[in-house]
Amino acid sequence: MSAALFVDGAYLSIALKRRGYAVDLHGLVRWSESIAGPLSVRYWFDATMDGTPSAFHNAAARAGGFRLKIHPQAPRTMFGTDGRTVLAIKQIGVDVGLAVHALRSIDRDRWDTLVLVAGDGDFFPLAEYLVEHRGVRLIVLGSPETSSAMLTSYATHAYPISTVLTQISRAPIAIAV
Numbered sequence: 001m002s003a004a005l006f007v008d009g010a011y012l013s014i015a016l017k018r019r020g021y022a023v024d025l026h027g028l029v030r031w032s033e034s035i036a037g038p039l040s041v042r043y044w045f046d047a048t049m050d051g052t053p054s055a056f057h058n059a060a061a062r063a064g065g066f067r068l069k070i071h072p073q074a075p076r077t078m079f080g081t082d083g084r085t086v087l088a089i090k091q092i093g094v095d096v097g098l099a100v101h102a103l104r105s106i107d108r109d110r111w112d113t114l115v116l117v118a119g120d121g122d123f124f125p126l127a128e129y130l131v132e133h134r135g136v137r138l139i140v141l142g143s144p145e146t147s148s149a150m151l152t153s154y155a156t157h158a159y160p161i162s163t164v165l166t167q168i169s170r171a172p173i174a175i176a177v
Contacts, residue, residue: 002040002109002113003038003040004102005043006045006101006117007028007042007117007118008120015142016165019161021170022169022172025060027168027170029064029065035159041111043101044061045101046068046091046094047070047091050072051073071093073089075087075089096122099123103126103129112137113137116141119140119147123151127155130154137156142159144162
């Protein structure tokens with residue numbers, strides 16, 4: 001069998017940006033293959049305002065061999081801790097889309113190892129099902145400060161992003177304006 005790589009793109013991009021880095025697609029694929037074996041499929045899940053891929057997403061598809069699943073974003077009214085109304089931009093359907101595609105892909109693409117780059121507790125039911133009912137070896141790459149303990153409890157291995165930073169990222173490119 002082989003492995004699959006499923007990436008919550010916004011999660012990874014934000015985690016790396018907080019550390020002053022940007023995603024290195026080739027590095028991410030190399031690292032994933034070094035711990036999981038050959039990848040039969042690579043998915044990149046993300047969101048943009050209109051649901052169309054950005055230049056980065058197109059590069060991920062071309063250079064990284066990722067299947068893109070780009071969802072729309074929408075403004076959402078939320079309440080801050082001080083009670084004030086805050087307008088936030090939220091992605092729509094990314095987590096559910098990742099779970100649905102993983103469930104479809106396991107049979108179609110025939111993988112037995114999943115490298116999941118995510119930390120959201122919403123992926124706990126997916127992890128539970130894949131590990132307990134499908135015998136999948138789950139490898140989670142996430143940020144300890146934002147990773148769900150319920151999700152990582154199903155992981156064969158859980159790697160903090162900080163431990164593989166030099167392998168999966170690069171310094172961001174400064175653009176002169």
